[in-house]
Amino acid sequence: MFRIKTLNKISPAGLSVLEQSRFAVSSDLCDEDGVLVRSADMHAYAFPDSLRAIARAGAGTNNIPVDRCSEAGIVVFNTPGANANAVKELAVCGLLLASRKVVDGAAWVRTQAGMGADVEQAVEKGKSQFVGPELMGKTLGVVGLGAIGVQVANIATKLGMTVYGYDPFLSVDAALSLSRLVHRALDLETIYKNCDYITVHVPLTPDTRGMICTDSIQMMKGGVRILNLARGGLVNDDDMLLALESGKVAAYVTDFPNNKIVQGKNVIPIPHLGASSPESEENCAVMAAQQLREYLENGNIKNSVNLPTLEQEWSGIARLCIIHRNIPGTIAGITKVLSEENVNVENMTNKSKKDYAYTVVDINAKIKDLVVDEIRAIDGVLRVRFLSH
């Protein structure tokens, strides 16, 4: 029986993937084999020895201490693309909210009603203060052309916008999905200098933290409208507040409000709703649970952010799953231990991702705990699991 701890509310469709006969799932258990999480901050989380995998039902993994997980031989999964449509739709909403003063206008209508005014009359008299430009014919810059950015760029072309996209690491899949109407920007300056609207869809990393700051805003057009449905830390709040105050930035739509930024002029704060649709919550939860189940039961890895994709059909009665550093000599060490025990290797796959590697060895014999311990002791080995049918 595997023990799965949930750190956020997970869609029931995802939980149903983890059948009760094989998985105990609760927010209130210890010695967990796996964790299912959405946005809960895990940086101070104490890993029990039992923990083998963390599945993030969502895209961003900046709430998880991925380096610490790698060192402890814990696989971290996410669910690429599973919530992209939900975020794309909110981005379209954000573009409109940044333009058409709907939020301020609606609040104003309510105050009129509250003050006892004749709302019908007040509306016609007061509406001119809420005029805002159309999107058609304007220029949009999309920073980050991954699962979300591509969809936002493509749909914006259908709204009649001229779209520039920037992504120095554009994947082949993303390139194939990108509309030919989207102009490829080769640097951020092109986006900053040319766009009336800018939307960021990149992960929060040391490289992207604070990328929207006074230096970048200075390059932008006066009255630019900025959308941030990616992560709060991508924007320097102090610099943004100054730019909003001066009017250099006409509107800032953020899915990551905090006490400071909500004070700003023309800030449209959204309570982190990017992925909050039933469809997206279900997609993410199902994908995360399936990946977790497949790793715990069969050792197969798909969509991990710290370890390579490795899926192998079973070809023996037992399987060794070894997470190790990507250094010479480890595989030789593993096969040496097995051949000394006279164990035949039925099938073996090794894959690496940056500094870490994963080796799956199928064998046709049960081996003693001592042999597993010998493999565990090989230089560079971080975690060994022994699975049997």
Ligand SMILES: NC(=O)C1=CN([C@@H]2O[C@H](COP(=O)(O)OP(=O)(O)OC[C@H]3O[C@@H](n4cnc5c(N)ncnc54)[C@H](O)[C@@H]3O)[C@@H](O)[C@H]2O)C=CC1
């Ligand atoms: N508001 C919300 O609820 C949600 C927010 N997000 C955020 O959006 C981010 C993007 O999500 P996805 O598109 O699904 O991820 P993704 O991994 O498919 O795409 C990210 C893209 O950013 C690119 N990139 C990385 N560094 C860059 C840089 N310095 N400049 C330009 N491009 C760069 C990558 O090459 C990649 O193509 C996530 O990391 C997460 O932080 C994602 C889902 C929901």
Ligand SMILES: O=C(O)CCC(=O)C(=O)O
């Ligand atoms: O689970 C959520 O609501 C947050 C989604 C998100 O921010 C992400 O997928 O990166």
